[in-house]
Structure formats: structure tokens, C-alpha cells
Amino acid sequence: MSLNELCNCSRCGELFVYRYKDVCPRCLKKVEEDFEVCVRYLRNKENRQATINEMSEKTGVSVDQITEFIREKRLLIDQIPNLSFPCEGCGTMIRSGRLCESCTSDWKKELEEMETSEHDQESEKEKRAGGFYINQTKYKV
Template sequence: MADLANCAHCGRLFAKAYRPVCNACYNEEEKQYEVVYKFIKKKANREASLLEVSEATGVSEKTISRFVKEGRIRASQFPNLTYECEHCGKGIQDGRMCDSCNSKLRKELYTHDELTQKQQVKERITYYTEK
């Protein structure tokens, strides 16, 4: 059964089943997607940047970025369509963070894990009993 919720875009009350937006906003997004896709699928526009696509179509950069993040627009086919790394803001085409931020995070997690293990070894107390 669907829950009642407010639309994330317009704030209207709707029965939330599969999407966080009402049908009217969903249909509007689909129209925007069609406009963007028709623009970038033309051979002359395949090298366009996110800003250029936004200016030419009237669709916000945020919405176009979301289409790329969701995989609706394949960034591999359109090399200049990038969105920002969530950590440093560098342009990326896949995932949530760029390779350098991702490797930095992995290194920090590995270091933290090693320190935690060393701390646990230090805190172990052994009790001996005499016979």
C-alpha cells in the first residue's frame, strides 16, 4: 500500500509508491530528460559540457547531473558531461567521489583500522592464577 507524502519538488500531497515526486513533477522531469537527450544525441552536441547543455536546453545543471548519476545518460558516451565529486568538487563521471578522494578515504580507513587493532591488543588484560 502506498504512503502519503509531500512531493520533493512542489510540496503537493500524493500517494508515494515508487517515486519521491508526484506524477505531475515526474512527467515534467521526463519532458526535461527528452529535451536533454535529443540535444546531446546529435553528433555536433556530443562534446558539449554540462553548462553548455543546460544553457541550450533550459534544464538546470542539477537535473542533468542527476540524470547522469542515475545512469539515464551514459557519461561514457558523452565525455564532457560530468558532475561534482561529493568531497572535493572535481568533475567525475562515475560514483560519488573522484579517484584521489576515494584512495585517500581508503587509506584513512585502513590506518584507522590498524590503530584500532593495536589499541585492542594493548587493552587486553591477562589474569593468571596460582596453583
């Protein structure tokens, strides 16, 4: 996408002139307003026990949008114990990133398995190299 080209807003689908963001100015303004509302909401100590659904209900900001603010670390939730959002893998509630611990470790295991199979290929190569060595010894004798 290039500057000043017309494109569709990723939030509302409206055509707008591209300027570094894939959301239109109206949506961009809305996101900033939503953020303000969230910050104002959490400034109130009584609201710091809220879950993400309660917060969404009270503020009118969508759960997805609040999740995005938390992921971007614009909203810091260290002091807000009940605020969490679903893991993209299994739906367990988490407080940062995209995956819960068990999905992350599954993912790591998969990576390790990929590495192990690469390792097997390595030892195949070693075996072949070993064969070559034996041939060489034979040659020397």
C-alpha cells in the same frame, strides 16, 4: 511513508498521494520529459562536445538533473568527453559516482585508520593473553 498517504513532493513541495516515489506525478512527468530532451540533445553528434553547463543552457534541464541522470547511468557519457559534474567533496569535475579519486582515497584512508585502531585493540588483547600465558607457565613450574 505508506501508500495512499498524503506527502510533500521532494522536488516542488506540493502535496500528493504517495505511490512508491517521493515526487509528485507532475514532477515525475517533468523528469521523464527532461530525460527525453537530454537524450534528443545528445543524439546530435555536434552536441557531444558540450560541457554540462552548455547542455543545461541548451536543453533547459538543470545541471543537478543532468548530474542525476548520469549518476543513475540513465545517460551514458562514454562518448561525451566533456560532460562531467563536481565532486561532492572538493568540487573537482568527475564523470561518475559522487566523489573524485582523491576524495575517494582520503575516504579509504580514513576507513583504514579506523581499522588500524581496531587492530591496536587486537594487539592489546594479545598482550593481555601473553601475560596470561606467562602466569600459566609460572603455575606449571
